[in-house]
Amino acid sequence: xxxxxxxxxxxxxxxxxxxxxxxxxxxxxxxxxxxxxxxxxxxxxxxxxxxxxxxxxxxxxxxxxxxxxxxxxxxxxxxxxxxxxxxxxxxxxxxxxxxxxxxxxxxxxxxxxxxxxxxxxxxxxxxxxxxxxxxxxxxxxxxxxxxxxxxxxxxxxxxxxxxxxxxxxxxxxxxxxxxxxxxxxxxxxxxxxxxxxxxxxxxxxxxxxxxxxxxxxxxxxxxxxxxxxxxxxxxxxxxxxxxxxxxxxxxxxxxxxxxxxxxxxxxxxxxxxxxxxxxxxxxxxxxxxxxxxxxxxxxxxxxxxxxxxxxxxxxxxxxxxxxxxxxxxxxxx
Numbered sequence: 001x002x003x004x005x006x007x008x009x010x011x012x013x014x015x016x017x018x019x020x021x022x023x024x025x026x027x028x029x030x031x032x033x034x035x036x037x038x039x040x041x042x043x044x045x046x047x048x049x050x051x052x053x054x055x056x057x058x059x060x061x062x063x064x065x066x067x068x069x070x071x072x073x074x075x076x077x078x079x080x081x082x083x084x085x086x087x088x089x090x091x092x093x094x095x096x097x098x099x100x101x102x103x104x105x106x107x108x109x110x111x112x113x114x115x116x117x118x119x120x121x122x123x124x125x126x127x128x129x130x131x132x133x134x135x136x137x138x139x140x141x142x143x144x145x146x147x148x149x150x151x152x153x154x155x156x157x158x159x160x161x162x163x164x165x166x167x168x169x170x171x172x173x174x175x176x177x178x179x180x181x182x183x184x185x186x187x188x189x190x191x192x193x194x195x196x197x198x199x200x201x202x203x204x205x206x207x208x209x210x211x212x213x214x215x216x217x218x219x220x221x222x223x224x225x226x227x228x229x230x231x232x233x234x235x236x237x238x239x240x241x242x243x244x245x246x247x248x249x250x251x252x253x254x255x256x257x258x259x260x261x262x263x264x265x266x267x268x269x270x271x272x273x274x275x276x277x278x279x280x281x282x283x284x285x286x287x288x289x290x291x292x293x294x295x296x297x298x299x300x301x302x303x304x305x306x307x308x309x310x311x312x313x314x315x316x317x318x319x320x321x322x323x324x325x326x327x328x329x330x331x332x333x
Contacts, residue, residue, distance in 0.1 A: 006102045006130060011074040013053075014040065017065065020055025029130055030163065035107075036072045036124040039064035046163075046302065076123055079104055091119040100212055101131035101205025129163075131205055133213045137165070138172040141309055143184040144319075145173075145268075145296055151189040153177060153242060153266050154314075155293055159273040160300035165307045166270040167246055169300065171203050171213055173268060174244050178216025194219040195240030195265075197230035203246055228252035235263050242266045254287040261293060275299065276316045 007015050010032075017040070018032070031043035039050040039061040049057040050064035058064055079096050080087045090096045094117075096104045107125030111118045145153045160166050176182070180191030198204050198221050204211035206223040215221065220238045222230040227245050231253075234240055243260055245253075248269045260267050271285075276297045279285040288294065297312040311319040 004130075005100055006098065006128065009075070009078045009098060009104075009128075011071050011078070014067065014071060014075075017051050017053065017055040018042075021051075021057070025057075030132075031130070032128040034067050034072065034075060034126040034128075036069055037066055040067055072124060072126070075126060079126075088119055092117055094120060095200070097201040099205070099207050101202045103129045103131070103200060103202055105129065131202055131213075132168065133171065134168050135172060135175070135214065137307060138169055138176050139181075139183050141169070141298060142173060142176050142182060143187070144311055145298075146182060146184060146187055147266075147295070148186065152192065153268065154295035155261070155266055156268045156296045156298065157294045158268070158270045158298045158300060159276065160270075160302075161274055162272060164300045164302045166300060167202050169307065170244050170246060170268060170270060171215060174203070174219050175214050175216040177242055177268075178218040191216065191218050192241035192266075193239065195234040195238050195243045196221045197225060197227050197234060197243065197245040198223045199225060199227050199230065199246070203244070228256040231256040231260055235260060235265060240265055242268065244268045246270050247272065249282070249284055251284050251287065254284045257288060257293060267293075273299075276312050 003019070007018065010018065014034070018026070021042070025044045028044045029042060030045070033041040042049050042051060050059065050061050052058055052063055053065040076084065079098060087096060091106065094106050096106065098104065105127035106120050106123050108120045108123035110120055145156050147154050158166055158169065174194050174196055178191050178194045180189065194216060196203050196215060196219060198206065201223055204215050204221045204223065205213045206221055209223055211219070211221055220234070220240065222234050225233065227248060228250070231243055231245065234243060243265055245267070248254070248257070248271050257267055257269065273279065276299065280289065292314045295314040297316065299310045301308050301310070313319055
């Protein structure tokens with residue numbers, strides 16, 4: 001079993017426990033949770049387990065390994081590269097992204113300034129979310145997003161609850177759109193210029209500005225940039241045909257998307273949610289509702305380690321994808 005780079009950020013004893021996991025389960029790890037004084041937990045393929053000090057899986061938290069302050073401090077030292085003070089902005093946001101697009105969520109005591117979170121201190125909880133590349137995960141859904149009249153894609157919003165595969169999907173959509181792998185025999189046009197706004201460095205997993213994942217041959221990445229500002233920068237500087245952005249939700253995000261529309265740029269975006277009807281109750285999306293901005297909606301639902309989707313058109317009318325329910329499923333992980 002090849003040791004992935006994300007293993008290097010764990011204290012030696014926890015790394016040793018993880019390496020004792022069955023190879024098939026190790027290869028499908030999605031989350032590793034370190035909570036000071038509480039059981040060490042892993043999540044693989046949607047199922048959670050606790051780990052004993054011998055690296056054995058258990059459902060009994062009473063016999064699981066309990067990371068202490070020493071492990072927490074060592075872990076924090078490793079993920080910040082021994083320079084906690086340089087991570088003030090990340091601490092304010094509550095997560096740190098490490099090389100490869102792996103995001104580490106933080107929990108602890110917040111310090112407020114003017115009623116807003118300034119940073120987190122006394123950090124005692126960590127959630128390592130492992131980014132994985134799944135080439136071809138978008139092959140079934142991309143043909144449904146094609147605008148044949150204009151030889152491009154529809155403005156599309158992808159919804160799902162957390163940890164259902166949104167980021168994995170849009171990463172692969174960038175690859176398909178950029179390379180012209182449309183997955184439809186009548187789609188004859190070449191790949192389009194794609195601009196990824198990667199605020200949290202998760203989509204492309206860039207290292208010093210260079211993507212570590214395959215996001216396609218005609219894709220540019222604005223890494224570590226706030227979404228609203230990054231969209232405008234990308235439009236001005238790189239003239240993309242399509243912009244891809246993850247987890248929109250703020251009013252300024254909606255304003256930037258509207259500007260993309262006026263500039264003739266297509267958009268694929270994601271947001272948290274489980275149904276398109278929820279959007280009418282969210283201020284940021286109400287700005288994009290009349291006239292409707294999005295021409296297609298997809299709601300993801302992971303089941304039995306597969307990624308399934310349901311589709312709606314721009315007027316939020318369900319599209320009969322009974323023929324897609326079998327086709328519209330891809331193995332995840």
